[in-house]
Amino acid sequence: MALDPLKMRYFAKIAELGSFTRASGELGVAQPALSLHMRGLEEQLGVQLLNRTPRGVVATEAGQTLLSHAQAILRALDQAEAATKEQAKYPTGDVSLGILSSICPTLSIPVIEECSQRFPKIRLTISEGDSQALRAAVDTRVHDLAVTLDSVAKPTSMPLFEEMLYVAGPSGEFAVDATLTVQEALGLPLILPTRRHGIRILLERQALIFGRELNIVREIEGVASTKAAVRAGLGLTILGRGAIHADHENRSLSAIALTHPGLTRTLVLDMPVNHPPTRAVTEVRKILLAVVRNLGAEGHWACLSPKVSASQ
Template identity: 65%
Template sequence: MILDTMRMRYFTRIAQLGSLTRASGELGVAQPALSLHMRTLEEQLGTQLLNRTSRGVTLTEAGETLLSHTEPILRAIAQAEHATREQAEFPTGEVVLGILGSLSPALGIPILEECRRRFPRIQLMVSEGDSQTLKSALENRSFDLAVTLGDVAKPSATPLFEEALYVVGPPGYFDKSLETMSLSEALALPLILPSQRHGIRIILERSAAMLGLSLNIAWVIEGVESSKAAIRSGFGLSILGRGAIHADTVAGQLSSVKIAAADASRFLVLDMPTNHPPTRAVMEVRKIVVETVVALGRRGHWTAMV
């Protein structure tokens, strides 16, 4: 290429200053070398660019034409360099984070708040879904990250936490002296559960089969908030993770008892696509997700594994 960035910069500064001597001093290039660059450029372009006089240089018509192109090009290059450096310091861009619907009430807002505080230029969107929906969204790259069940995630997913499951009822349903309940007792209760594509339903079906039992399903309701509303209205009980019910139990809107069986818990992971490299913004959000999980783990929401 005849007109590389270096020659554009040399020519433009000479034209702006009207002097080879002054341009030589500013550019840190010896004047004979600078003159040689310009003569070579003129020869390769087949036209004279500079009128050389004892008082300096002026532009020919061809030189004016070239300058009208080199100035915006160099300005765009400088802006690109600035934007790239700024991106390294202040990451920008859109990031879509998927979270299991039952975890979103506990995880979503803390992650959004921390991202807004630390990286205001990142546009973070949190989307709820069941484990199969999150898996599909990662596979087609609709989501950049997903907090989902380890059972459906890729082997490369990062372990996040183990969450205990609770039997959930209306306010005051359980005796205050009741600290835990066996899994077999929980499965015999009239349960409000989601369809079989949901993680908790999968865990409970598997656990029931291992015990030689079956689920006592009173109602099939999709959506955590709809299920909790049905519980409060007396339609039945449910089995949910602590993160989904913590705020409700603290506020006295629901009551709950922890299921004692070791197999009545679920393992959550942070999954992401493997078929394209993550952006800086995605990696920063990933760090925030992990830090939020650890912080909530210290408050007793779950047992963090990171």
Template identity: 65%
Template sequence: MALDLLKLRYFSKIAEFGSFTRAAHELGVAQPALSLHMRSLEEQLSVQLLTRTPRGVVVTEAGTTLLAHTQAILKAIDQAEAATKEQAKNPTGDVSLGVLASIAPLIAVPILKICEARFPKIRLKISEGDSQTLRASIETKAHDLAVNLGEVARATAFPLFDEMLYAVGPAGHFSKGESPISISQTLELPLILPTRRHGIRILLEREALILAKEINLVREIEGLSSTKAAIRAGFGFTVLGRGAIFEDFVKGDLSALPLAGKGFTRRLVLDSPVDHPQTKAVIEVRNILLGVVRDLGEQGNWSCIQAEQK
């Protein structure tokens, strides 16, 4: 039979005070009940642990052996409790966050700053990736969290927002205040697009099929930075979410027009592995991310429609 932790605590306190009366007062336990617990403990171990004397209670040789182990056990339990409470208050550990490359420039730095300020013991790693890579990283549990496209992520992923899509061209090509551009006009632009595994490419090919048009594809480039560099150099146009070109648009490095009509948005979601309990650190990073997304939307840092929460 396993030793009763409560009885060990009582035994330790009696040994500390050398008195049943003082120990009972300290513990808030009736003295007869305390005596009963000690008698039960001695019967369980088949040894005498305490000896009553006119001057108080004395620990026997066997009791001294048990007391040494008891004190070590109680200390370890107290340390475990303190460490658990500290973890809840100041979570520690590694958290891996994957972010769609086009969104990362907007949300990565705010998330890092807030996490560092609030939870300096969390080691947060942020990795950029395309939608398919992020989906794979969630399935293999390489990432704890991932901001990804809704149509690529798991169906159970948490919706974040719907981001408007823009036709993007060299600086000065599109004028500020100009009317949105139709999808038909967009397909006629000399387009620089990623390969067919990317969400925007899939959307444009679907629209081209509906309109019985061909995409005027002039270049295939993998990578957001390279695509934008090619546009600035005059090689063509592309279609991106607002988050991907917001800073470039503000600086005047690129020009952009929103796509006209309904449905030309992309839903960003927060995905996480299944059957993989989240640590306190992961939960806190998740909360920070949700706050950053909400604040950026409210501040007008992108044009987005808050997704309906499920």
């Protein structure tokens, strides 16, 4: 039979203080109850642990052996309790968050700042990539969370927001009051990623709807390289608002929203299936959802995610 930690705590206190009376006062346990616990412990071990003397209680040789082990065990239990309570207040651990490359600059910085301020013991790693790579990383648990395009229905996926798509060109390409329909945009000389990318898939679907062919002049992988090619005058591209907002504001690119109808894409928060999140992952998830809502309120996108309560 395993030793009872409570009895060990009582025994250690009695041996350390050398008195049942003093131990009773510190522990808040009646002296007869302490005596009963000690008799039970001695019977379980088959040895006498304490000697009563006129000057108090003294541990026997066997009692001294048990006391040294009990003190170490009780210290470990106290440390475990303190660490657990500390983690409940300040969660710790590694969290890997993947974000679609085109929105990573917009979304990652406020998430990092908020996480660092509120939970400094969480080690947050952020990686950017395309939707296919991010979904694979979630499925293999390389990422705990990923913000990616909505393409595969999963019970652990949560819709986050709808993002408007824009045609981006060199600075000064579009007049301030210019408009552009989706059908017109399909015929522009476009720089697009390969067919495995979500935005390419979305545009090819639109081309089928309108009975048009995409006018792709170059295929380039990577948002930064695509924008560099556009700035160099090698063609135009179509990106989400998050990818071109800063460039449009500093006038390194010009951009125009697609209209009649507007063209949007849905982004979701993806998590591994059948793998309960740690406390650290849960807290990062809450921060991410709050940042998405805040950026939505600033006009970056139309939020789809509900408010998350403190218990989620």
